[in-house]
Amino acid sequence: MGRVADKLFLFLYSVAILIFSGIGLIVSMEWVAPAFAESFVDAIYMTGPAKYAAIAVCAALFLLSIRFLFVSLRKSRERSGSIDQRTEFGDIRISLETVENLALKAANRVRGVKDLRARVRVDDSGLDIQLRSVVDGESSIQQLTEEMQRGVKEHVEDITGIPVATVTVYVANVVQSQTFKARVE
Structure with missing residues (x-):
């Protein structure tokens, strides 16, 4: 509107x-x-x-x-909110929000990752996915981020068929895990 x-x-x-x-x-x-x-x-x-x-x-x-x-x-030729693909049966438009949700779904599968946010940009070489996360501090950050990158790339490419050029992970913070002591009265 x-x-x-x-x-x-x-x-x-x-x-x-x-x-x-x-x-x-x-x-x-x-x-x-x-x-x-x-x-x-x-x-x-x-x-x-x-x-x-x-x-x-x-x-x-x-x-x-x-x-x-x-x-x-003039009609706008640029559609910034979606990725357009042409197949033999017709056109396919996938919103960037859909790709963001797919990336979040894949990243949430990694244990020890919390408070995820995703941002997707379209580049000539494919999709550029940026993830912002908070980790629990119990696992290696390098292993967590590599697992997130691999999982997001594979999941988005499998579901959408669009090549993912880069998956960038920004670890914003570490959350302290709370341990509760049993209270004896």
Whole structure:
């Protein structure tokens, strides 16, 4: 919904600026009798530098408005929220959120890992998955992270069929395990 509103506002802005800069350009080039536009643009007709500045500004605004108008009407080819694949049966779109959830599911299988977060980016060489985790401190961090990397890579590639270029693991903290003593009364 936000994208549609942004495009609509950009379209309306472009049309308004296009009209105003077109009128300003016509008046600055004296295509309209000075008596007709005298109340609005008296300073432009009186001084030479102001006239040329107005022509330059209006021409720039006119060109920018045409650019914005084309941008607002052009279909967006970039879909940042999904990965698109074409098969013999049709197109497949997998959201990045789906890939993040698959990565979290695979990483959660590793014992000793807590509080996971994932972020996925699409690169030319494949998926770049970044994991942020907290570990329990009972196991080797190197072994945990390597197991997470291997498990996430294999799981995401098996389920989606998309190659995973890198799996980066950031260990944010170590959680102290709490031991409870039996209370005798």
